[in-house]
Amino acid sequence: MSALPTPYGYLAALACQAGSSNDMLDFVKAAYCENSPLAVEEHCLILMAYDKTTYRMRRAWRDIYSIENVEQREPRLSELTRRFRYHIQRELMEHCEHLISLVESYLLPTCTPESRPDQFVLYHRTIGDYARYMAEVSNENEQGKFLHRASSAYTIASRCSHVSLSPIDPHRLGLEVNLSVFRHDTLSRHSAVETVIAALLAARNHLRTSNDRPHQESLRILSLLHRNLETWLV
Template identity: 30%
Template sequence: MQLCNTEDKTMAGSADEKRQTLLLRTKVAEQAEMYEDMVKCVKELAETGGKLSLEERNLLSAAYKNVVGSRRAAWRVVTALDQKKAEQEVDVSDSGRQAAKWLREKMVTDLKEFCGDVLTLIDKFLLPTAENQEAEAEVFYHKMKGDYYRYLAEISEGDEREDMVTKAKESYEKAYAKATTDLTSTHPVRLGLALNWSVFHYEIRKDGKEACRVANDAFNAALSGLDNLPEDSHKDSTVIMQLIRDNITLWTSEQENKGEN
């Protein structure tokens, strides 16, 4: 049974009633861990037009993060198996290789579909309601674009990969320019952006130095503003700061090990 159906007669009524029904179904789908249905509901909610509330933006992010995240994990597993076979670390039968190839191709197809879906949604329906109006939402959507182009860069090769890297970089830069101008250094959205922007440098661009610079700058700027942080934002901000700090420690150690070798 699908929670969201555009022809569902129970959603008849005013636009506000339809939005409330879709929002409720999105929440129920999340609680039931029916993430693909959650994506369908929140996508239709976004397509009804108008600004998304903070709660709705977070549900949008959670829906696609869960669906795309499971496929990224599967893609990494089968990619690792291919790598181990190439290094002759494991013995994989011909049928096993075919199965792994089939799953990898399926995950790539699914990832391209879902990433393309959310990118279109952002460009067509969400950014137009936020640009030059609401800084937090604008940063949020540009960051999301950067994230999903980054995911596409992970699974792409050659010119296609370079195109995804360029688009991710452009999206993160737009988000960062707006965030550093209009959001406080301790704002969770700005910190989340810094976290993912630094990961992009480290994992996609293979630039450990720039990754550490971005992470350090964000951490130090936020650290100086913690005393003035409202209590209701303190937990969210400090959790992200700890993730940034953990990455700095790991990346610095890896860079030092490379230098020794």
């Protein structure tokens, strides 16, 4: 990990990579309590590091869930596997809540749709993502509130991105990817396909009528949108 301009920003990103969300949150709180707010670049590095840890936790939950289904023929093993899955589930839920709390309390207040629309979109998309992750592993009684939380955050981000960001902006395109996945999983494949097609058409029309050249990251995300569309149309 490259050095960061402030000690707390460096420590927060380091804690993320170590999988310690409690320490990460403490370091960010300390930075703001001491009136040493983190730079936008540090916010992004922390979110990236957190995403890596979250990916590992979600994958672990899915793997254990698959094993649990296989062990149904042996009740004793199935019960042991289920208990372990619940343990991972609690850790993942707490992990997601920590990040949502961080974004809502410390990152979102640093920007507005007018001052930094890219960051405003990123932070609301992040809230939507982590609420979606919580919905994935929660029971039926709780799932609805997390899906509503995710939908609200994605809607706010989408409105801002369509007003203030270029159709080839990587933050807008990244949102379109995650929003389409959310709609695919919670609404319908048709809704997801519509979202992707609209994003691709907007990007193509923008490139035809402007001199803007897409970032490398934008090209990568556009390719991902195309792949998802091909998969969903099969």
